[in-house]
Amino acid sequence: MDNDICYESDLAELNLQDIEDCYGPFDDIDRVDSFGDTLLLASCKNKNLEYVRHYLSLGANPDFVNECGESPMLEIIDTAEDDEEVSVQILKVLIDAGANLEIRGYMDKTPFLRACS
Numbered sequence: 001m002d003n004d005i006c007y008e009s010d011l012a013e014l015n016l017q018d019i020e021d022c023y024g025p026f027d028d029i030d031r032v033d034s035f036g037d038t039l040l041l042a043s044c045k046n047k048n049l050e051y052v053r054h055y056l057s058l059g060a061n062p063d064f065v066n067e068c069g070e071s072p073m074l075e076i077i078d079t080a081e082d083d084e085e086v087s088v089q090i091l092k093v094l095i096d097a098g099a100n101l102e103i104r105g106y107m108d109k110t111p112f113l114r115a116c117s
Contacts, residue, residue, distance in 0.1 A: 005033040007042035016054055029058045036066040044072040044094075047079070047086045052093055062099035069106030073099050077114045 010019065019039070020026075030038045040060035043051035052072070056062065065071045070078075073094050080087035095101070102110050109117065 006035060007033045007037050007039050008035070008045050011039070011042050011046050011048060011051060016051065026058060029055060029060045030064055032066070036068065037070075038064050038066075040064065041066060041070060041072050041075060044075045044090060045079075047076075047083050047090065049086055049089050049093065052090050056093065056097045062094050062097045063103050065103065065105050071103055071105050073101075073103065073111045074105040074109070074114055077111050080115075 005023075010022065014022070023031075023039075026039075030040075032038055033042070037045070038055075038060060040052065040055040040062065041064060043055055062072055065074075073091065076087050076090050076094070101112070104110055105114070
């Protein structure tokens with residue numbers, strides 16, 4: 001875990017090249033920040049489809065679950081009402097990347113159970 005790093009806020013403000021300059025090279029694309037998030041999870045929190053695609057292309061784990069029980073897919077489902085169109089596109093990209101539809105996160109819920117609650 002890197003101290004004093006918040007991918008979520010940095011991804012909202014920086015472009016991909018700036019992020020690479022700050023955090024690269026990516027020896028471990030699933031390295032977590034001080035909040036326990038990966039670049040992919042932070043990209044999902046920001047609903048940034050371009051960044052989601054980019055980090056998946058670098059080998060990011062679509063099934064990563066942080067200590068709070070958040071995964072990329074669960075995060076998108078939790079916040080889908082904020083931007084349904086982008087959320088659906090990101091979900092499709094995650095599924096195409098092999099995201100586990102049975103992954104369990106906070107309160108032991110799968111994406112399906114989370115969507116229904």
